[in-house]
Amino acid sequence: MNTLDSLRKRMPQPVARAVAHTGSLLLGLVLAVLLHYVLYRLGLPSKPFIYVAF
Amino acid sequence: MSEPLPLSSGLDRSWFFRPRTFLAGLAAGLALCSAVARRVSHPGYHDAFTRFTPVLSPEGQYYPTLEEMCGIARARCRPDQVLVIVGGNSIFNGVGQPAEKLWTVELQRRLGDRFVVLNFAFRGALCTDGGAVVAEALRREYPRQVYVANALPFGQPLAYGADPYRYLFWEALRSGRLEDFAPRNERVAWVKAHQYTWAERFDLWGRDEMDRALRFRDLWNWVGYEHYFTIPSPVTPTLPEATWARKRFADAEPDFEAMPLADRLRPEFRDAEMRIVRGFSEGSYERGADGGWRLRASVPAEFAQLAKAAFPDDLKGRTLIMLSRNNPFYVGQLSADELLRDSAAFRDSVEEWRRAGYEASDYGSGYEPADFGDRTHLSASGGRKLAGQVADLVMELSRRRGYMEGKAPAP
Amino acid sequence: MIFTTYWFLAFAVLVVAGYWLVPRAGWRLWFLGLACVVFHAHFAGPAGMAPIIVLMIVTYLAGLSRDRRACLAVMALCVAALCFYKYALFIINAAFEPWSPALADALRTEARGVMPGAPPLGVSFFAFEFVHYLFEVRSGGEPIRSPLKFVLFAIFFPSLVAGPIKRYTQYLPSLEQGCARFRLDNLGEGALRIATGFAKKVIIADNLTLYVDATQPHFAALSLFGRWLVVLALSGRILMDFSGYSDIAIGFARLLGVTLPENFNWPYLARNLQDFWQRWHISLSYWIRDYVYIPLGGGRRGLARRVLNGMAAFGLCGLWHGPAWHFVLWGLYHGLGLSVCAGYSKVPVVGALMRKGFEREPLAGLALTQVFACTGWLLFFYPLDEALRMGRLLFAL
Numbered sequence: 001m002n003t004l005d006s007l008r009k010r011m012p013q014p015v016a017r018a019v020a021h022t023g024s025l026l027l028g029l030v031l032a033v034l035l036h037y038v039l040y041r042l043g044l045p046s047k048p049f050i051y052v053a054f
Numbered sequence: 055m056s057e058p059l060p061l062s063s064g065l066d067r068s069w070f071f072r073p074r075t076f077l078a079g080l081a082a083g084l085a086l087c088s089a090v091a092r093r094v095s096h097p098g099y100h101d102a103f104t105r106f107t108p109v110l111s112p113e114g115q116y117y118p119t120l121e122e123m124c125g126i127a128r129a130r131c132r133p134d135q136v137l138v139i140v141g142g143n144s145i146f147n148g149v150g151q152p153a154e155k156l157w158t159v160e161l162q163r164r165l166g167d168r169f170v171v172l173n174f175a176f177r178g179a180l181c182t183d184g185g186a187v188v189a190e191a192l193r194r195e196y197p198r199q200v201y202v203a204n205a206l207p208f209g210q211p212l213a214y215g216a217d218p219y220r221y222l223f224w225e226a227l228r229s230g231r232l233e234d235f236a237p238r239n240e241r242v243a244w245v246k247a248h249q250y251t252w253a254e255r256f257d258l259w260g261r262d263e264m265d266r267a268l269r270f271r272d273l274w275n276w277v278g279y280e281h282y283f284t285i286p287s288p289v290t291p292t293l294p295e296a297t298w299a300r301k302r303f304a305d306a307e308p309d310f311e312a313m314p315l316a317d318r319l320r321p322e323f324r325d326a327e328m329r330i331v332r333g334f335s336e337g338s339y340e341r342g343a344d345g346g347w348r349l350r351a352s353v354p355a356e357f358a359q360l361a362k363a364a365f366p367d368d369l370k371g372r373t374l375i376m377l378s379r380n381n382p383f384y385v386g387q388l389s390a391d392e393l394l395r396d397s398a399a400f401r402d403s404v405e406e407w408r409r410a411g412y413e414a415s416d417y418g419s420g421y422e423p424a425d426f427g428d429r430t431h432l433s434a435s436g437g438r439k440l441a442g443q444v445a446d447l448v449m450e451l452s453r454r455r456g457y458m459e460g461k462a463p464a465p
Numbered sequence: 466m467i468f469t470t471y472w473f474l475a476f477a478v479l480v481v482a483g484y485w486l487v488p489r490a491g492w493r494l495w496f497l498g499l500a501c502v503v504f505h506a507h508f509a510g511p512a513g514m515a516p517i518i519v520l521m522i523v524t525y526l527a528g529l530s531r532d533r534r535a536c537l538a539v540m541a542l543c544v545a546a547l548c549f550y551k552y553a554l555f556i557i558n559a560a561f562e563p564w565s566p567a568l569a570d571a572l573r574t575e576a577r578g579v580m581p582g583a584p585p586l587g588v589s590f591f592a593f594e595f596v597h598y599l600f601e602v603r604s605g606g607e608p609i610r611s612p613l614k615f616v617l618f619a620i621f622f623p624s625l626v627a628g629p630i631k632r633y634t635q636y637l638p639s640l641e642q643g644c645a646r647f648r649l650d651n652l653g654e655g656a657l658r659i660a661t662g663f664a665k666k667v668i669i670a671d672n673l674t675l676y677v678d679a680t681q682p683h684f685a686a687l688s689l690f691g692r693w694l695v696v697l698a699l700s701g702r703i704l705m706d707f708s709g710y711s712d713i714a715i716g717f718a719r720l721l722g723v724t725l726p727e728n729f730n731w732p733y734l735a736r737n738l739q740d741f742w743q744r745w746h747i748s749l750s751y752w753i754r755d756y757v758y759i760p761l762g763g764g765r766r767g768l769a770r771r772v773l774n775g776m777a778a779f780g781l782c783g784l785w786h787g788p789a790w791h792f793v794l795w796g797l798y799h800g801l802g803l804s805v806c807a808g809y810s811k812v813p814v815v816g817a818l819m820r821k822g823f824e825r826e827p828l829a830g831l832a833l834t835q836v837f838a839c840t841g842w843l844l845f846f847y848p849l850d851e852a853l854r855m856g857r858l859l860f861a862l
Contacts, residue, residue: 062724076656257470257471
């Protein structure tokens with residue numbers, strides 16, 4: 001976090017905004033692929049959560 | 055008061071995280087995945103397909119989707135050709151026959167270019183599983199089609215199939231790819247009410263609805279087939295095999311013909327196998343007043359109900375059910391009385407299938423022990439005999455249904 | 466399995482959307498309360514909602530009364546309920562089977578006739594939360610006066626099934642603050658946390674489970690490296706499974722504006738066993754510390770008593786995971802390890818040298834801790850004889 005904050009301090013404001021938006025977009029895309037895959041795995045038979053007796 | 059617990063933290067890097075852009079990326083990513091799935095699955099990507107081997111089956115954690123299987127058909131079969139889909143269980147899958155000696159390859163050779171034969175049988179499947187669903191889903195694209203599957207005498211042809219292959223039926227039903235057929239709808243309603251809890255029914259519905267929109271099964275099957283598989287299975291338990299693209303796996307079915315006959319007919323299995331052979335007819339027959347065998351009264355009625363609902367009426371005529379006889383080595387050890395019953399079971403079962411509107415026959419009569427690899431699965435030589443018999447029946451059925459003429463008949 | 470069903474995903478999406486569409490904060494809490502009841506009713510199982518409803522009512526009333534004896538009595542009732550639903554057969558087996566198998570059999574038959582087919586949903590968690598609540602009230606804490614807020618504390622659906630075990634003094638302010646205003650940050654953070662949880666559970670944990678299930682039966686035939694790989698896979702599996710579930714719970718709570726306690730904090734980076742238990746299932750280990758270990762006297766009455774209290778606390782911690790002796794042994798294994806960890810530096814000469822050694826080489830402490838923790842999972846997952854067999858094979862003995 002300190003690294004990110006110091007990185008941000010060195011960036012001009014528009015660049016920091018663009019980095020933030022690009023990073024968030026990429027994160028969203030990556031998570032979408034992950035969610036897509038998780039939905040695929042949910043449809044397959046899987047082991048239950050280990051604490052099934054809870 | 056006790057010490058408080060450490061609380062979960064949020065994303066303190068708030069300058070870095072833009073929620074709206076993140077959510078937009080999430081939505082765009084899902085749309086992109088869905089689009090890619092549609093793109094890759096429609097035309098088919100199983101280039102060297104011969105059959106569904108264990109690594110391409112549920113036992114290998116690979117669940118071929120309906121669209122994927124339809125894609126195989128589209129890649130192989132032109133609309134002017136007759137599509138012959140083979141369904142059924144491990145016998146028709148060709149267990150014990152290596153790919154180059156597979157009986158459906160021989161069937162294709164005998165039928166010629168006018169036909170395209172696709173082996174969509176799965177180990178442990180019913181005649182209503184797998185290929186049956188695909189054939190029905192393709193009835194409009196390929197009105198000239200024959201569906202061939204094996205069955206056991208008075209085996210229950212469940213309209214909705216059996217686990218682990220029932221998912222294909224639900225997928226096809228939910229996506230509107232099956233005919234609206236009232237007797238089958240009644241059976242489906244019954245099984246949903248009696249074998250599924252409310253939550254399970256919702257999950258079936260939810261899974262299929264989400265898959266219709268997002269096509270996650272199609273995409274990740276394609277990734278697993280072409281590039282990188284992500285689930286270990288009993289068939290591929292170790293690394294790195296578990297991660298290999300499934301197309302890397304050769305069809306490594308052992309060859310029964312290479313096994314000495316004595317090894318195929320192990321004495322320690324004899325008793326168990328004989329119980330199964332007797333079981334083919336034991337439950338369905340009782341002694342009549344004359345001391346002979348007669349079908350129990352309830353059997354044909356129950357069977358007729360199931361057979362009626364198993365396939366829509368207009369598809370029954372293009373469905374060829376082959377009753378699977380056992381290895382004559384074991385059948386020959388039945389008593390004369392048991393043999394009568396066994397023969398009656400096959401005769402009557404074929405008759406009941408025909409009465410229900412299907413094409414039906416049996417195979418294995420006149421075969422040799424060497425035509426089998428065990429009690430039930432055929433060796434390559436048995437497969438060749440089966441192919442010859444089925445080819446004649448398919449040809450005859452195709453002629454009767456007008457497939458051999460220039461114009462395609464109405465579906 | 467609950468989080469990994471399409472029903473739950475649809476339910477959660479509807480609840481989160483509905484929650485924030487309700488215009489007023491006060492009404493949101495009612496909506497959430499209703500959703501929690503629907504969730505519990507749906508997943509309650511054969512035991513139904515009666516056990517939690519009864520315990521909720523008596524706990525709430527005992528807390529309101531602030532009567533120390535009433536609080537103590539209801540705490541005992543909660544523990545008794547947990548023992549009955551989860552441990553009755555285990556207790557019968559342990560207490561009667563060695564002396565009179567026939568009597569044990571008769572008692573088991575009787576118990577099965579009375580008990581539901583499965584314990585009430587989340588019994589291990591809500592029983593512990595009720596005990597915590599009454600303990601704090603009994604010690605002078607302010608009771609929850611609003612029945613609605615008590616219900617939301619008792620059956621908050623994200624954490625009901627598998628934790629984290631909440632503390633009411635943190636949970637309620639977070640709930641009240643969180644429901645006041647929708648923040649897009651919470652939506653994004655919650656989604657990220659949920660995604661992380663599902664990735665851990667569905668992708669990593671399930672795959673590791675399949676790998677372990679396929680290879681563990683052939684443990685003896687594996688190479689030494691292969692055996693350690695299985696144990697590492699087992700260790701990874703339980704962390705990913707459990708922390709994944711916790712992440713999903715924390716994520717869904719965050720979607721509702723509620724901050725739940727952290728439950729895992731990179732436990733496999735712990736440098737000693739005390740550190741491990743401040744990183745592993747944090748909400749449980751803190752509960753054990755605050756409501757078992759410290760009330761027993763903690764470390765205040767000499768080394769011997771400290772060891773005894775630690776062993777008792779961790780034996781119970783192990784038993785909480787499941788009604789079987791190998792869970793107890795796993796707990797005692799860690800209790801013993803913690804005692805050694807707390808006391809080794811006091812051994813003359815050798816102790817001081819070892820302490821200096823670990824300070825100079827923290828990786829040595831990390832490695833030792835992780836070997837200890839990872840081999841401990843054998844006791845957690847397998848019966849004693851199988852765990853010992855695998856343990857011997859791990860060290861080529």
